Every structure is written in structure tokens, then in C-alpha cells.
Amino acid sequence: MSTAPRIQRLPQTLANQIAAGEVVERPASALKELIENALDAGATRIEIRIEQGGKKLLQVGDDGCGMGPADARLALERHATSKIATVDDLFRIGTLGFRGEALPSIASVSHLELTTRLREEAVGTAIEVKGGQVGEPRPMAMPPGTRVTVRTLFFNTPARLKFMGSDRTETGHCTETVLRLALGHPGVAFRLHVNGRETVNIRAGEDERAVRERLGGVFGGDFADNCLEFSGGREEVRVFGWLGLPTLNRGNQGGIHLFVNGRWVRDRVINHAVREAYGDTLARDRHPVWALFVDLEPQGVDVNVHPTKQEVRFQQRNLVYGIVRQAVAGTLATMGARTYQAPDRLPDQAAMALEPEAEPEAAVIATLPPAASRPVHWDAPSPRPPREDRHRGDSWPPSGTSHGPRRVAETPREDPVGQIPFPDLSAPVPPPPAPDPPPAPDLGQPLAQIHGTYILAQTATGLVLVDQHAAHERIVFETLKQAHAEARLERQLVLIPDVVELTSPEADRLRQALPQLAELGVVVEPFGGNAFTIRELPALIADCNPQQLIRDLLHDLDRYGHSNAVTQRLDAVLATMACHGSVRANRKLSLEEMDALLRRMEQTLFSGQCGHGRPTYVTLSLAEMERLFGRR
């Protein structure tokens, strides 16, 4: 019998390679780590070079704080970090990095060179690492800051190398990473060279042009003209960002960018909150396009939940949900009749040539061919959102949102977590400030009805074509919704109540939701054990299947902590009523009728989209007409 221990300590290099498997999935993930380090170091300019999709070369240079020779060596060791020191620190992370894992992981699967210089030193330090073997530091003349060069990534892990995409694919991912981080850090300039050619050049700054550049980079050039800027929340949880108009929607979640304390993450609770706020301005299977920033005290959010730090956990999920939903819904309510407006000219940030693969899926439902091949497009001469409002000094970034080591200093380290007062979950979310009335769009004077279906109108700047059914349906729907919201809630009592049997976690969830449900007119009573009976239903949906309703509700509560199953059903009834109650296609309209419809559209919320998220009208500008006839 052998007594040799079977468990062995892994050699350091192998341990790093295993960690690398988690941290560094592809060049873009290594790039993300390097840029985040630069941001944590307080850089104001970040220079990035990639070659062959990052497989041959990834280089990130910054003008941040830099490191001394000893720190530079330590930085390449696992679990060496300057960013947290105690367990408590882990619960109030204000930096993007905190594990001390990224650099050694990358170094273990590449040839890495780190050159760095403290501002106050005259010379810098260079260290080379080959497949995890850390070389000796040597002095080097260089400007202050840090530059990390990663060559031949994955050279010693052939299996991973096989999973890499084409150069184009990987370049696309890297570019996306850069643009995304740039959007999250407006105070920092970013420049990207791909195979020696500059493809991204974003200035630091928060003026409108800089903001447009950043938004354009992530969403495409037409976003800035088709979005609503917003900010809201309260002191402990601030939210701000940009919401794409509902007509600018997509079939996937690729147009969704959430930043929590400057960190780009995915979070289905927030996605759901925003999606709910968009409600029926979009068809059920479409996704809105938005960038949303949530800023809160680091203690309020656990960032240590995902291997590549792409998910977070909110301590007060419900509070955040409520704030996001209200802020978004309040903003969308100001939108009036705006619909998607195609760009008049190519975005002036032409320098930001995205790789084709990184280009967001164009999903503008205005039945328009892609912008490039489109000779002429109809669009909406909708009013700009109130510009004075767009860049209130404090709105971007909101005060106290600078990320990086400076941020950490703002929170005294000695504070034990438990003593930091954090907002109470039960505190009601304050209602959003009454939205400014949206400027009424100008839909012009009706000229004629076309094919009994569309209204042609002339405006000061061009032509408008209105889909009469879709437009009228939205008007009727909004009127109904408003009327029903203001009216008493009629409830039908149930003679033979359904009994639903639930599992005990479901029952707990439902029990907690009972008061809110009752407010919506759904009265559910415990029926012993984990059974419940449904005693009253809103009269409008009295014929719905209550069992199904409860199941949908629990599903939502489980996944998102909130549910709109009831309001959705109510809205669906109103939507059907609206559809039946509005003028059909192929109905002749007199000029007066057409005029009345246009005037009502100008005054109706969301009149730019029908209930299915399609535009209710499109426009053709004079300029476009002139171009059409070769006058321009």
C-alpha cells in the first residue's frame, strides 16, 4: 500500500493557468482586465493596440499612478493587490479590480511585459514574464504611467487557442470592450489601434459632442438622436443614462448596457425593470436599447459574485428595481410622439469605424433598408428632447461617480460594514418629479388620404405619412388607460373560487405579495397550508384564468422580485378594446377627420408607436426630397 499523498500542491504556474481559464476567456477579456487596471490607476488617457484580434498583441498604456519596482514584481503574483486589504474591504469595493488575479493569470498564458513608472520617480521598471516565469526587474526610461504588453496569448494552452474566433471576430469583441468601458468612464480618453490603424479615438469630456461620440460608439450613430436622457433616483441610489426610443428596438439584448458603479454588468432584475417600464410601447419579443448607470455606495452591492466580474448582487434589489423602473417610466412618459429618426448624415465620428461584426444588429422597424444602402429614408422630424436639460452639470457623471482608487479614499476604511447606514428597504420610492410636458410634435396639415390607409400631411420641413389605424389605436389606448387609471377599480367577486396549491417557497412569495395584489384588485386568501383561493378579480379581467395568473405572477416574483402579470392583463384588455375602437385601414377620412387625428396625436403620450412598437408615422424631410431629385 502506498502512503504517498495523492493530493499535491499545484505548482504556482499551473495554478495561475487554471485561474486564467476563468479570468481570461479570450483576448477581449484580457483587454478588459488591463483597461480596468489602468482605470483603477486613475488614468486620464488610455492607449490600446491590438494585432490579429489580440492574439498576437494586446497592449494597454496609461498615464495613471504607476508602480515602483517592488510593487511591479508583486503585481505579477497571485492574490497580490493594492486595492483591498481586509475582508471588510471586500464588501465596499470602489475599484474595478479587487482579486489580484488578472495580471498573473494573463501572464501565465502569454509573454507579458510590464513597464511602469511612478510619477515621482525618474526612471521606470520593466519586467518580463514568459509563460508564468517572472523575470528580474530592470530599470527603463519611460514616461510616468504603466504599459502592459501581452504577446502570443494562449501560446501554451493550445486547447483554448482553438476556440478563438477569426481575427475579425476577436477584434470585434475587443473593440466592443473598449467602447463599452469608454461609455462607462467619460473622464478618460481612449484610443484604439487595430493592426496599426487608429479605429477608435474618443476624447475625454462630458460636453455634448463627447457624449454623442461615446453613445455612437456603443449603439451606432443614430442612437444619440433617438434617445432620451434621464436621471433620477435618490441620494443612496442614483440612476441616469439614455433610453432608446421604443421604435429603435432589437430582437436580442445586445443593445443593453448597464453600469453599476462604473462597472459594466448584466443584471436581469434591472433588465426586467427597464423592460417593464417600456411596457407595451414594444412588442413582447422585442428589446429596448439603453445605457443605464446605477451608482450607489459600494456596500450596497456585492461585486464578488462572478468569475469575470460581470454580475453583481444588490443588497436591496427591490429598492433598486423600483427606482430604475420609476425613473425609466417617468422619462418615457415625456416622449410624446417621437419615433425613430434615421441619421441625416453619417455620424461625424466616422473615425470610430467599427468592425462589421461588432456593429449592432440594426432592428429599426421602420421598414427601412440599412442606412448605408438607403438612397432616401422616411423618418420622423420629431422635436429634440429639451436640450438645456440634457447636460445638466451634475448629470454625467453624477457627483461622486469618479471611479478608481480616489473613490476608495472617500469611504473611510475603518467603517465596519454593519455601521454604515444603508437605506431601508421598506422606505417608499419617491415618485419621479413630474415629467416636463413633451414638446408637441408638428404633424402638419393633412393633404390627402392614400389608399384609404395613410394620411399624407405637409409640415414646415417636409412630409409626414401617418398610419391611420395604428395612430388612432394608440390614441384610444392611451385615453382608455388614463380613464381606467383614474376610475374606481371594479372588482368581480368569485362564487366558486379556484384553489391553487403551491410549494412552500412559492406560498411565502405569494403571501408577501398579497397586499400589493389586493391593491390591484386581485384578492387572494390563504386556504390552509400552502393553498390559496382567489376571491376577487378586477372586473375587466374577470374572465381570465386565475390559476394561470397566479402562476405567471409567481414566476415573475421568483425571477425578478416583481411582477406585472396583473397590469399586463389589464392593458391587454384595453389594447383589444382600443383596436376595436379605432378606425380601420381602408376607411375614408375627410380632411377634417384627418386633421383632428393629427392634432390628437400631437397631444398623446407615446403616439409615435402603436401598441406593438411599430411607428405610427414617418416623415420625409425637404432635404431628403431635394437629394432624391438631385438638387443637392
Next chain:
Amino acid sequence: MELYVEREPFLKALGRIQTVVERRNTRPVLANARLEANGEFLAIAATDTEVSITTRCPAEVEHSGGLTVSARKLYEIVRELPDKPLLLRQDGDERLTISCDQARFHLVGLALDQFPDIPEMEGGFRFSMSTGDLADMFAKTHFAISTDEGRYTLNGVLLQADPPKPDSPETVARLRMVATDTHRLSIVENPIPEEAGRVENPIEAILPKKAVQEIRKLLEEGEANVELTLGERQVRFALPEMTLIANLVEGRFPNYKRVIPEGNKLLLNIPKDPLLAVVKRMSVLSNEKSRGIRMQILPDRLKVTTTNPEQEAAQEEMLTTFDGPGMSLGFNARYLLEILTVIGGETIRFHLLDEDSSVLLTDPEKNNFLFVLMPMRI
């Protein structure tokens, strides 16, 4: 098959089967009617596999045979033809030529053997009943059938035949029909004629909504009696010229007896026709979808009011007398109207307990039916 038929009876027979035929069906043969020469008659059948109707019309048969052709086209052709004799001639298994006066139609159908078998009823409890009584029972229940397809046992009318209670003076069994959509309940019953024999064990059958609609139509033809057979899986309604067989809904109907209120001691008699007129008028301005109206019951009068989300309102009063405390109940006007329309008598009686409890509605002159209605909070 080759035969002559008169247009009038042929059209009538085709009319009986029209609504059974499924227009949108994945099995094309189900859109067809089965035609078969049968002695002195042309037998016609249609089925959606759940409900089947067979009927016939007199014919002068030259050659026997049969096939299936589109029920809808056949009906539309015959409807448009002049009132002259028709010649139906089959060519091969699938082709039918119809000649009438100067017109000629060639239809392509499907062979007889493609048509699903129409089940034959075996066993079951069989009895005859007056068509009028049966039609009245369906009229008093059909509107309360649930439209929520998730509750399939409520998507039909419950037919119950109970033996007489051992200690009751009654000797005959009763046929009862019950329907509910969980907001209201209709119950109506009638004696089963003595000749039918004894019902040994209670019988329960849930007749699906579509069968109810079909049978109501057939009962309109005004025959004196219907023969009913209640089986385990099927029921059959037989009239001299036609038979309907329907598969029953499987499952148990909820225990409706529990929800018939027994303690509703406060009685309010209201003249039925005037109330019907008031509710109709008031409901014009009720919420278009939820249809809420309010009945305010005072010692000397009844005040009916309504408002809608557009902030419009209506109100009307009727003289009534009531001994209880004043109360105010909300109702879905549609539910009330449906009940008021089928009550035959002069008066409707509300049996009340309080504002939140179910209300029993009866006709003081007739005790074979009752409605239970849940109020609405408005």
C-alpha cells in the same frame, strides 16, 4: 349513387349540419358532409369527431352508394338553386355531379371510407322529454358556461339525472342542468316522464359547449319530443329527422350545491320587464368591458346607477318595497340581463344577505330554476 331530391328538404337537412363542420381543420374530410343513399332517403352526416349530427331527406334512389363532399359548397350551391328537383350522381369514389334545371356542378370530394365512424350509442339511460322543456333548460343555463378554456369541466352544461329521494313524495326522477363560470351559477330542473323507468344511480354528464349550441339549434325545429340517452362517454339527442351524438367532457363538475346560499332571508320582488328595461338603459353608460351597475335598495324604491371611466353617469328609480336594511350592490349588467331575459314570469325575486355575499335569484311563480350571482365591488 344516383338519386333525386327536392331542394327544400335537402337544403333544410344541409342547414342542420353546417355548424358542426369545422372550417379550419387539419383533416380535410372533416370539412365534408357524408352523403349516402339509404332506401327512400338520402342520409347526411357531419362530424368534428366530438359532435356528430346525422340527418336525412326523402329521395328517389336510382342507384345506391355514397361519398363525402364539402359541406359548405354543397349548402351554398343548393341554397342558390331554383326550387326544382335535383339530380345527384356519383362518378367513381370521389366525384359528384349535381344537376338542377339548366345548372350543373361537378364536385370533387373524398371517398366514403375516409369519413370517420360516427359512434353508435350503446346502453345508457334513455328517456323522452318535451322539446320545449329541454330548450327552456338549455336557454336558462347556456349563457353561464365558462369561456375560460383552462377550466374544461366548466366549458359545458352539467346534465344530472337523480333518482327521487327515498323519503320524498315524488316518484319520478328529475333531469337537472347546471352551468357556471365561477361568477354565477344557473340551475334548472324538470321531471323525467314516468315511462322512462327508474334511475337507479345518479347520472352525471358534462355536455360540451359546442354540443349545447348545436342541440339548441335542432330543438328550434319544433318537434314535440326528443329522445335523450345519457351514456358513460356520450349523450344522444334523437329527433325524428336527425340525431346528435356528442362526446362528454371528462372530469368532475365542481360541487355547485355548496355555493347555493341558504341563509339569504331578505327578499326583494321586482317586476321583471321594467327591471330589464332599466338595466338595459343603465348599462349603456357602464364601463364598456366590466359593465358595472349599482343597485341601491331602499325601503320604498330601487335606485339603479352607473358611471364609466369617461365620467358619464346614469340613474333611474323604480318603486319597490323592501323590509331589510338599505343596501347597495354592484353587478355586472350583462349577467343581470342574461338572467332577466330568460326568466319567463312577471317578477324576479332577489334573495339577499348583505352587500358582499352571493345573491339568489328566482321566479316566485316557478320553483324549477334558480340563479346565483356574485356581486361586483364598484
